[in-house]
Amino acid sequence: MCTLIHMNHEIRDEIRERLRRTRLVTTPWSDDETRGFSGTRLDTLLEHWANGYDWGVHERRIGELPWVTVRAGDTDLRVIHQRSADPGAPVVVLLHGWPDSVLRYERVLPLLADLHVVVPALPGFPFAAPLTTSGMSANRIAGIVADALDELGYSRYTVSGGDVGGTVAELLAADHPDRVASLHLTNIAPQHAFTADPAKLAPDAAAYLGRAARWFRTEGGYIAEQSTRPNTLAVALGDSPAGLAAWIVEKLESWSDDSAFTADELLTWVSAYWVTGTIGTSFATYAEPAVLPDRIDTPTVLSVFPRDTKPEPRSYAEAFLNIRAYVEHRAGGHFAAWEQPGPYAADVRRAVELGGG
Secondary structure (H helix, E strand, O other): OOHHHOOOHHHHHHHHHHHHOOOOOOOOOOOOHHHOOOHHHHHHHHHHHHHOOOHHHHHHHHHOOOEEEEEEOOEEEEEEEEOOOOOOOOEEEEEOOOOOOHHHHOOOHHHHOOOEEEEEOOOOOOOOOOOOOOOOOHHHHHHHHHHHHHHOOOOOEEEEEOOHHHHHHHHHHHHOOOOEEEEEEOOOOOOHHHHOOHHHOOHHHHHHHHHHHHHHHHHOHHHHHHHHOHHHHHHHHHOOHHHHHHHHHHHHHHOOOOOOOOHHHHHHHHHHHHHHOOOOHHHHHHHOOOOOOOOEEEEEEEEEOOEOOOOOOHHHHHOOEEEEEEEEOOOOEOOHHHHOHHHHHHHHHHHHHHOOO
């Protein structure tokens, strides 16, 4: 069992005491979900966290995953390394995003048991080695992941990811075209929107830029705060379990399909940040801008899930990536590997085949 995530009795008692002493905050819009997480919903969740939820059950399950620590340059990278019984099986790398962790892929792992699967705990995120230095951009993380895969003996692989993990996947492919056989993404890196020239895009792709801009104006406040004032926000969320839950659960629920998470599942994803103390360091990829090339030619499968934050049309994705398959799904959202593990795994396999696996 991985002891790196252990919550001892003192920590468990402390969080329960903090939760029981939560100062409930009301606003004129407390139950208006268009203004943020519902106060009534939060009160119910915090009551369960304090008096009904048992982290130990989930801690044991997470700890039993096949964790290894790999030296990558001057950094330790902790990864879930699920080996196939076939030594020659294709290799798949699964990269998570924010505000989640390797837990995004728990439901997919059993569906890919015939492949070698590597799921890194990205630096700064839950279960990762402690992050103590600045400069942990998506570009640097891509280099660390590449070094770790080399250390594991993998010279050719398919990379799958979304959110921050999708950006890291694109950078891996751009920097190591000889190693990344294919990509599987659930969104393309948002940084492309900042360099795109609408005059050079197809009409529906140019229209998408307008939709994306509206989303950033109405939903992207968290990005502005995490990228410009991470220190201030880290104190607010790192010292208050109630604040942490409100910040994260709002995103987990609003970016996913209905009933994607039970109360215990929500609290496990939030507790992963609390127990490891990583909410502040998880802002690193927001505070340290990524630099992407104009185009990446690696063969790519793009999975589009209707409840994701801002699904891209094919014409837009094709302006930046070599889209070989554009797969539209009927259900699922931003955390598709968790919400729709079967369809997600099927699309990973499409990408593996595309890469010659």
